Amino acid sequence: MKLIRASLCAVALVATLTPLAAQDLSTGPRRPVLTVSGEGKASAAPDMATLSSGVVSEGKTAREALDANSSAVAQMIAAIKAAGVEGRDVFTSGFSVQPQYAPPKKDSSEAPRITGYQVSNNVTVRVRDLAKLGNLLDELVTKGANQIGGIAFDISEPGKLTDAARAAAVKDARHQAEIIAEASGVRIVRVVSISGEGGPRPMPRMMSAPAMMMKEDSVPVEAGETEVRAGVSITYEIEPR
Template sequence: MSFPLSRRRVFSGGLLAALAICAVLDVPAARAEDLSRATLTVVGQGEASAAPDMASLSTGVVTVAKTAEDALAGNSKSVADVIAALQATGIEPKDLVTSGFSIQPQYVYPQQGQREAPRLTGYEVRNTVNVKVRDLSTLGGLLDKLVQAGANQVSGMSFALQDPRAIEQQARLAAMADAKAQAQSLADAAGLRLVRIRRISPQPDMGPVAAAPMMMKADARAVPIQAGETTARAQITIVYDAEPR
C-alpha cells in the first residue's frame, strides 16, 4: 500500500518522535538503576620483603693543618689511599661519587667579655665519597680497610635491592588481594552484592630504606654488619558498585 508524499512525511516524523520519546524515557530509568546502587570503597595494604644485595654508604677524610696547603695535601693523599682501597676490594669507578668537598678556616674565639679578635689556628679540609657496595660479603672487610687506608668518617649506611621490581610487584598483588577480601567481608556484613569494580587507584610504592649511621675509629677491626631485609609496601584503593541482595 502506498501513501502520498505528505502522508509519508507525517508518518516518518511521527515514528521519529515516538523513538525520541522512548529514548528519553529510558535515560531516567538507567540513571535510577545506577543511582540505586551503593558504592563501597576499600583501601588494601600489601608488603613483600627480601634480603638486600647492595649497600650504600658515605666515607671520607677530615684533615686539619696549620695552613690550607698542608691540610689540602694531607687530605688529598688520604682520600687517594681510601679510593685505592675501595677499588682493591672490587668497587667499580661508576660506584664511587664525590659528594662533598670543603676547606674551612679554624678559629679560636675569645671568651665572653674579652675584646680579643678571633685567632686563626689552622684549616680543615673535608672530602666525602658516596660508595655503592654490590657484594655484601665484602662489606665488613671493606670498612676495616677504609679505616686502615685513612678514612675517619663513615656514615649513612643503607641497604637495598639492585632490582626491587619483583618485591614491588608482590606487594601490589598482596594489596589487591587485601582490598578484595575487605570488600567481600564488608559486603557480606551489609547484605550487599558486589556488582563490578568502578575504579582502581594504586598509590605510589613505598619502600623505606633503613639507615645505620656510624663513626669509625682508627682501631676498628672486623666490623659486624647486619643487613636485615628490604621491604616494599603498596597501597591500592578500589571502588566497587554494590546492590542489595
Template sequence: MKTLSLLAATAMAASAPAAFAQQAPVPAIESGHTMLTVTAQGSSTREPDMANYSAGVTTQGTTASEALAANSAQMSRVIAALKKAGIADKDVQTSNLSVNPVYAQPKRLPDGNYEDGPQKIVGYQTNNTVSVRQRKLGDMGKVIDALVSAGANQVNGPNFQLSGPEAAMDEARVEAMKSARARADLYAKASGLRVARIVSISESGGYSPQPVMYMRKAAMDVAAAPPVAAGELEMNVNVTVQFELAP
C-alpha cells in the same frame, strides 16, 4: 546512590573519580548502586643484595692549601684501598668536598662574658667524602676496615637496597589487592549487597628498610673487621580501591 566508608577510606559520590587526576573518567554508577572505597596495604620482604655508605677524610692545616694537600694525599690512599678491595670505579662517587676556616674560641672575660670582636682564623679544615656502592655485602666488613686503615676517619651507613625491587613490589601489590577485595566482599555481604565491579585503583608505597647504622672514627681500634648485619628490607604498597556494590 548509597555510600559506604571503611576505616580511613572516604565515601565518594558518583563524580568522585575526578579526584584521581591521572585516571580516565569512570562510567556513571547505576541508580540504586552503592560506592565503597577501601584502603589496604600489602607487603613483602627480601634480603638486600647491595648497600650504599659514605667514607671520608677530614684534615686540618694552618693554611687552606696545607689542609687541602694533606687531605688529597690521604683521600688518594682511601680510594686506592677501595679499588684494591674490588670496588669498581663506577661505584665510587665524590659527594662532598669542602674547605672551611677554623676559628679560635672567644676569650672569656673575668665577669663571665666573652670578649667581643671579630673571630680569628687559626687554621683550615678540609672534608672530602665519597659515596660507595657495595655490591658484595659479604665483603663490607673487610672493605670498611681497609678504608679506615688507609686513612678514612669518617665512615657512615650503610643504606641497604635491592638491585631489582620490582618483583618484591609486585608481590606487595597482589597482597594489597587481595586484602582490599576481601574487605569489600565482607562489607558488601554485611550490607546485603555484592561487589559488582572495581571502579578505580590508586597506589602509593615503597621501601621500608630496617636500618643498620655503622660509624667508625680513626681514633678507634681497627684491628678487626667490623660485623655488618644486612637484615631484611620490607616493601609496602598502599592501594585505594573504589568498588561498586549492587543488590
C-alpha cells in the same frame, strides 16, 4: 490531510527521542558503591648497600690541610677499588675547606682570629657484593677514613618485590570489601575504579657507623631484609543480596 501530517510529525518526534530513551533505559539507576583501602608488603634479603665515607684533615694553612686530606682520600679510594668496587660505584658527595677560628677572649672586641683550616672530602660508595662489605669497612678505617655515614641496604632490581607488594595490596582490599559486604548483606558486583596511594615505599635497614667502628678485626655486618610496601584504594559497585 492535516491528520496525516500530524501523524508524520509525531512519528518523527518519537524517532528522534528513541536513542536517548534507550540510553536512559540501558543505564538505569546507579548502584551504590563501597570504597576500601588495602596495603601490601613484600620483603627479600638485600643484595647491595650504600655508604658514605670521608676524611677530615686539619692544617695551619689551607694548603697544608688540603695536601694532607688529598693524600688520605687517595689512599681511601684506592682501598675501595682494591676491594673490588667498580669506579662507577664511587663518587664524590661532599667537599669543603673551612677556616678554624680561635675562641674570642672574654669582653674582647677583636675580630676572630684564624688559627688553621679544616678540609673535608666525602665519597659515596655503592657495594654490590655484600660479602665484601665487612672487610671494606675495616679497610676504610685502616686507610685513614675518619667519617663513615649510615649504611643503607637495598635491592638492585626491586621490580619483582614491587609487583608482589602491589598484588598483596589488591588482595587485601578485596578481602576487606568481602568482609564488609557480607556483614552488610550486599554483594560485590564489579570494580568501578582503582587508584594507588602513592608509589611503593621501600623500607631500607640502616646501621649507624659508630656501633660498627667499635668492632675489632673485620667489621661484622647483618643485612637483614629489605621491605617494600604499597597501598591501593578500590571502589566496588554493590547490590543487595
